[in-house]
Amino acid sequence: MSEILNISGLSAGYGPLRVIHDLDLVIRKGERVGLVGLNGHGKTTLFYAIAGLTGWQRGSIMFDGRQIGRTRSQGPGRYTHKIVRLGLAIMPQGDEIFTGLTVEEHLDSGAFTRESWRNRARRKEEVLDLFHPLRKHLKTPVGRLSGGERRMVSIGRGLMAEAKLYLADEPSLGLAPKIGIAVMQALLKIDLRESAMMIAEQNVALLEGRVDRVIGMHAGKLKGEASVALNIGRAE
Amino acid sequence: MDITFILTNALVVACIYGLVAVAISITWSSLGLINLAYGFVFSFAGYGAWLVSGxxxxxxxxVAAAGILVGALGGIIICLVVFIPLHDKPNFTIRGMTGTLAISLVGSQVLLWQFGPRAKPLPELFGFWKVSLGDIVLTSDKIGIVACSILMLAVVLVWMKSSRRGLEIRAMMMNPxxxxxxxxGIRSTGLYVMAITGAMAGLASILxxxxxxxxxxxxxxxLIKGVSIALCGGLGSVQGxxxxxxxxxxxxxxxxxxxxxQYVLITQFLVIITILIIRPRGISGLLDKAREQ
Amino acid sequence: MMDTIQGQITGEPYVWRNPLAVWDSKGGNHEVLTVRVPNPNSIWRENTAYKAKTYKVGRLKHYVIWPANGERLWQRWRWWPTRRNLLHIKGQYNRKTLKAEKEIIDRRPIYWAICLLALVLAPMFFPVGLENTLLTAGVIFGVFAAINVCWTLIVGTASIFSLATYAVVGVAAFITSYMSIKLGLPWWCLPPIGAAIGLAFGAIIALPALRLDGFYYALLTLGLNELCRVYFTTSKEFGAASGGLYGADSFISNAWSPYAQSLVSYYSAFGLLVAALFLFRFTSGKRIGRILKMAPEKREAFAQATGVDYRRARVTIFLLTSVALGLIGGFYTALYRGVAFSIFGFDTVLLGLAMLTIGGIGKAEGAVAGTLIVVVLDKVLIELGPIRHIIIGGIMMTVVLFLNNGLYGMKRQFWAWRDKKRGEWRSTRTEKGGEALPEEATETDNKDLLYFRRFDKNQRDYLRGFICNEIIEEHKAKPLGQHSEALERVLLYFRRAPMDDKYAIHRLGPNGLYRIIAVAGRRGISPRVVEDKEYGTIEEAYHGVFMRRVHDLLES
Structure with a gap:
């Protein structure tokens, strides 16, 4: 079974607002998928729906052979920790960080699942190799870091978990272009082995050619497959 | 009266009430729950210890173990009844506080019903011996109380600092x-927090x-003393x-x-009000952003 | 060879012959391979078929409607010297029958009148054996309801979470009884003196309220309450030994019969309640209440930015209420000839908070109803014993667990829940094409626009069904002239596109190459270049535009 994630007929939204419309998506092991779309077209909501953080959702989400998409309308985030423990790592948009914890504790906090906790020293080394600027700040509270370093911490925290699927939500958003590119390249360098990764991004140029697939997202639906099939509308 | 005697007394009392205050503080900062049912947990643990000593x-x-365990049980009951059903509902802070008050109303009536209004004594835990340091005489129970509460506090703080669960609790304090x-999991972590803080209140009760x-x-x-101390130190801050x-x-x-x-409470409240007027969030309270719900 | 996109093409490709070919049509194809076009109705039928289960929507308006005729339509009852209406009534003509009618918008005054009247008449209907118990309970109900109405004013309207309300009442009651006993003050002096004490005490405890917010203040006042209890129970002047301070002057004469005494105290407590309700109405319902509604907790900064001085309003209400509470304290002394220490007890605060939360914080009716429930449980069903408090605690717990804001918040909570569910159901059922979200659809005035969007969406779905390599080839061969039906339908749709962002061809100089541009659709804004590619001939450029449009069609 090579499918990590199989979404079918997913609709999700907040209250009367429906953001995702009947979406189907399959992600296989070892795949790195780029999710491209403008602001407000449902990229973050798709990630939140996978994590069970939207207001309501309907449809099926099979994650590693287990159904995690329940038809649910109460309490966003009620099952998130359980889904995360199944092997999902989320690198959220913005700075969802714990301001008072140090960088080291922060990285540890990414490895709360039982298996990852045992291997956390090794994973920490790998993450620090990837984001070497963090090495000299290990004992600093995260609240005192700069924006780029914070983003590295929050992405590093996601990478600490031995997850089957990594969701990176706009890793370069709000960063200076140079740092943004560095962060993105670090993400693209990671050896995925058995897991898969989804990267949401507004800037296609950062992803093109470096990921296995680019999927467009428009008004809560995936797009881009048709034009690929006929190979039209592109500059030859 | 001898000044050293009074000072040692003050230290003993501060240790006991400090335990309750730290419990209230931790509960508030990690769960956002103002638990006013510690008074009930206090009596509950005391009666549990009394039954076991019988x-x-x-x-x-x-007896001490029974007190701590029954206190933890009381904390878990509060968590199950109030925190878990309410934690994601609107007006959680007010409703949570009212819920704990309801528990303390019901709980003390049940205790009254079950055990009657007569007060029950607990056996002396630390024996009867004395230590003389120069002209200061320390009785066994004073030393025992101070040692036990500091030990408990140290154990809790070290556990919060170094273990995985402690890290979870601290992470939840910062950003749920x-x-x-x-x-x-907010709910499972809530259970741990309430069990630990309940155990602290249980120990304070035994002491x-x-x-x-x-x-x-x-x-x-x-409870009132603990609340005042927690308030004065700043809700959410252990060192405060x-x-x-x-x-x-x-x-x-x-x-x-x-x-x-008879002027003790008056001067204490004057001090508390002065401190709070100077620093509205207590001596070392969390900043506004840390927990605003 | 059949390169379908969505598998909707019906039938095999066939060879289409240009009917104009016999006249040697200029520029058009003569014979070309194309596809059969499905019936345009088919996609329309499929898209508009409603597969989801439907539910009834809309809501019933439970307004009381009276018939009226002629000038009576505009007749109002008014409070005599003013022009204020007794009831909020709207005169209107029935939309269907065009009959004149009056609609009562706000029925609460009617309910209040009925309930207060019931309280006035209640002593006549008390069962014979229980008269004494019920009258005593009624007095307690009146006094506590008055206190709770004031408390809800502090907690709900002024958003100051004070738990020291009973402490204010108790302090005023204790000092007035002390003065009455020692100085021999007559009973009518006691409420005003109590009010002055309430003002002084309120001013002292309002001081920290200016600096502290929400729960810090609640916990502090809880401590203050305990402070008062300890101070009064231990001090010798206030009768530490006797459990209270008794012997003050009262307006109830001991010479009267016991029943007359109870009756007088019942009606005086009722009068107190009515006075407290007036206070509530004339603070919460007037300007100062409006100001505070603009500045609920956590949004003070916004209110301040709009020029609302919420601190001043809060402290004003707090002080006003403290005066009222002090007055109630003095009245309490005059009613009971003294006061017991239990007024400072933690249990009293708990029961009071139970009354408030059961009814719902911030509403006078909530405070009164909660008090009624708790007092009936606590004072009338005395034979139940200690279980009473357990039942009260249980009710409080249930209310806190299931209701957002007590019994009187139930309606709003139900509405909110229903609206949420309705929104979710509706938004999962937008399968009529998804051309417009349901909320957007209900909010647009121009319903033509909605219908056009639906039509356009169906048209696009239909056309998308037969875009294939055959017609692309056909267009590539001859962009102009007569085309097969499939291509002709696609081209007609393209030509009908609105002007903004429509593609056009731009020639670079009289003999230059061609480039595709898009017109802005608005005056004064120059067209933008769509792509760098340049075409050698006009036909190639035509085909380039066609391919762009096909691409846009498939992507939409």
Whole structure:
């Protein structure tokens, strides 16, 4: 079974607002998928729906052979920790960080699942190799870091978990272009082995050619497959 | 009265109330719940220890363990009844506080119903011996109380600092939403927090019962004192609570030495109000952003 | 060879012959391979078929409607010297029958009148054996309801979470009884003196309220309450030994019969309640209440930015209420000839908070109803014993667990829940094409626009069904002239596109190459270049535009 994630007929939204419309998506092991779309077209909501953080959702989400998409309308985030423990790592948009914890504790906090906790020293080394600027700040509270370093911490925290699927939500958003590119390249360098990764991004140029697939997202639906099939509308 | 005697008394009282204050503080900062049912947990743990001491013939270790465990049980009950159903509902803070008050209303009535209004004594846990340091005489129960509460506090703080669960609790204090994203279950962590803080209140109850008796409503004074100390130190701050406990203990001691016992509460509240007017979030309270719901 | 996109093409490709070919049509194809076009109705039928289960929507308006005729339509009852209406009534004509009618918008005054009247008449209907118990309970109900109405004013309207309300009442009651006993003050002096004490005490405890917020203040006042209890129970002046301070002057004469005494105290407590309700109405319902509604907790900064001085309003209400509470304290002394220490007890605060939360914080009716429930449980069903408090605690717990804001918040909570569910159901059922979200659809005035969007969406779905390599080839061969039906339908749709962002061809100089541009559709804004590619001939450029449009069609 090579499918990590199989979404079918997913609709999700907040209250009367429906953001995702009947979406189907399959992600296989070892795949790195780029999710491209403008602001407000449902990229973050798709990630939140996978994590069970939207207001309501309907449809099926099979994650590693287990159904995690329940038809649910109460309490966003009620099952998130359980889904995360199944092997999902989320690198959220913005700075969802714990301001008072140090960088080291922060990285540890990414490895709360039982298996990852045992291997956390090794994973920490790998993450620090990837984001070497963090090495000299290990004992600093995260609240005192700069924006780029914070983003590295929050992405590093996601990478600490031995997850089957990594969701990176706009890793370069709000960063200076140079740092943004560095962060993105670090993400693209990671050896995925058995897991898969989804990267949401507004800037296609950062992803093109470096990921296995680019999927467009428009008004809560995936797009881009048709034009690929006929190979039209592109500059030859 | 001897000034050293008063000062040691103040230290003992500060230790006991400091435990309750730290418990209130931790509960508030990690769960956002203002738990006013510690008074009930206090009496509940005391009665549990009393029952066990009746069964075992007053073995000190057993009694202390029973008190701590029953206190933890009380905390878990509060968590199950109030925190878990309410934590994601609107107006959680007000409703949570009212819910804990309802528990304390029901709980103390049940205790009254079950055990009657007569106060119950607990056996002496620390024996009867004395240590003389120069002209200061320290009785066994004072040393025991101070040692036990400091030990408990140290154990809790070290556990919070170094273990995985402790890290979870501290992460949840900072940012509950991000905590759920990294796989921390708010409800299960809530259970741990309430069990730990309940155990602290249980221990405080056992220690206090070395000087006072256990009665259905005996938890009220420790609760009020604990709340005042937590408030003065800043809700959510452990070191603030410790500092405030020491300050208020000395205020109590000095007042009863120089003004008389009935003015203790008045001077204490004057001190608390002064501190709060100068620093509205207590001596070292969390900043506004840390927990605003 | 059949390169379908969505598998909707019906039938095999066939060879289409240009009917104009016999006249040697200029520029058009003569014979070309194309596809059969499905019936345009088919996609329309499929898209508009409603597969989801439907539910009834809309809501019933439970307004009381009276018939009226002629000038009576505009007749109002008014409070005599003013022009204020007794009831909020709207005169209107029935939309269907065009009959004149009056609609009562706000029925609460009617309910209040009925309930207060019931309280006035209640002593006549008390069962014979229980008269004494019920009258005593009624007095307690009146006094506590008055206190709770004031408390809800502090907690709900002024958003100051004070738990020291009973402490204010108790302090005023204790000092007035002390003065009455020692100085021999007559009973009518006691309420005003109580009010002055309430003002002084309120001013002292309002001081920290200016600096502290929400729960810090609640916990502080809880401590203050305990402070008062300890101070009064231990001090010798206030009768530490006797459990209270009794012997003050009262307006109830001991010479009267016991029943007359109870009756007088019942009606005086009722009068107190009515006075408290007036206070509530004339603060919460007037300007100062409006100001505070603009500045609920956590949004003070916004209110301040709009020029609302919420601190001043809060402290004003707090002081006003403290005066009222002090007055109630003095009245309490005059009613009971003294006061017991239990007024400072933690249990009293708990029961009071139970009354408030059961009814719902911030509403006078909530405070009164909660008090009624708790007092009936606590004072009338005395034979139940200690279980009473357990039942009260249980009710409080249930209310806190299930209701957002007590019994009187139930309606709003139900509406909110229903609206949420309705929104979710509706938004999962937008399968009529998804051309417009349901909320957007209900909010647009121009319903033509919605219908056009639906039509356009169906048209696009239909056309998308037969875009294939055959017609692309056909267009590539001859962009102009007569085309097969499939291509002709696609081209007609393209030509009908609105002007903004429509593609056009731009020639670079009289003999230059061609480039595709898009017109802005608005005056004064120059067209933008769509792509860098340049075409050698006009036909190639035509085909380039066609391919762009096909691409846009497939992507939409």
């Amino acid at each position: 069964l075992t013939g007053g073995n000190p270790l057993m 939403h991000a905590a759920s994203i990294v796989g921390i 206090l019962s070395q000087t006072y008796y256990i009665a259905p409503f005996s938890g009220l004074t420790p 609570a410790v500092i405030a406990a020491v300050i208020l203990g000395f205020v109590e001691a000095l007042t009863s030495r120089f003004l008389g016992g």
